[in-house]
Amino acid sequence: MLRSLYSGVSGMKNFQTELDTIGNNIANVNTYGYKKGRVTFKDAISQTLASATPGTSAQQVGLGSQIGSIDTVDTSGSPESTGRPLDFAITGDGYFRVQDGNDTYYTRAGNFYFDDNRRLVNSEGFAVLGTNGQAITLGANVKSFSVATDGTISDQNGNTIGTISIATFQNPAGLTKAGGNLYTTANSNAGQVTVSQPGQNGAGTIKSGYLEMSNVDLSEELTNMIVAERGFQANTRIITTSDEILQELVNLKR
Incomplete structure (x- = not known):
């Protein structure tokens, strides 16, 4: 199966977690003393197709992303x-x-x-x-x-x-x-x-x-929500494109 399918799935799951965190921040925009959360990503393991040799870099393909941390931003509210x-x-x-x-x-x-x-x-x-x-x-x-x-x-x-x-x-x-x-x-x-x-x-x-007051900045959260939504959509496009390629491979036998 195509590696891009699993990379897309990992990206969707991570952006869903970010959207969950953003949603919780927005829900607590008027909660006294609330400290907003923040999600960070990191890349997952990479598959080495060819090892490095003198004068040649290694050939590696990434296998998606994963959650790096879900932090509490400890800044003071107004x-x-x-x-x-x-x-x-x-x-x-x-x-x-x-x-x-x-x-x-x-x-x-x-x-x-x-x-x-x-x-x-x-x-x-x-x-x-x-x-x-x-x-x-x-x-x-x-x-x-x-x-x-x-x-x-x-x-x-x-x-x-x-x-x-x-x-x-x-x-x-x-x-x-x-x-x-x-x-x-x-x-x-x-x-x-x-x-x-x-x-x-x-x-x-x-x-x-x-x-x-809560330290949630509503304009910042709404901007982050748009970015996370577009990231989620882009990862669904990866899955759709990979599926179309697999469909073409299946149709070669016909």
Whole structure:
């Protein structure tokens, strides 16, 4: 069979994966704290028809392409003003830490709430961790609070309730998406995690009343979608042309 048939199939599968990734990016264009994905390709193995000799290069035919990586592009999104005191955006590097039981997750989505126990939690009900590794909880006598850029939460009398912690990583793109705007370090190459107070050890600061928008650029995604669609069509043309050649070979017997 013609090698071009299998090369075309590999190209179609890879462009379909890219279209899947682009579609997910577009679907999350308004998701707070979302980090877009990116697909890279690499060539597959090549078949050597003739080895290299002195003065003559090797003759090789490529056998298609394959997925090189599906990366998470860890650039910051634009902060959007909400005016809500419990909406936090990180200006700079780092992730909020939230805990569900014994599991710790990381997120850039800072839309937080107070639960029935007056704990600061995310939309999933996971506790937001302070620098002491514990959940941040309002006392019964707290009537109002304020949040400083260094993550310090103070009550109406200026007493410190707790300090929001920020986690930074050597390779934040290596975090694994866990759904619900959450990331985990399980089976990732994120490297060493450093937990700090906002503004220290390279961690970003906190802006209360803001949320970080998705870093998806819609015009870029639509352009990439057109390129991927044309790439998919070109690979289907390879299969169609190869099929016509095989049909001619079959017809030689007639």
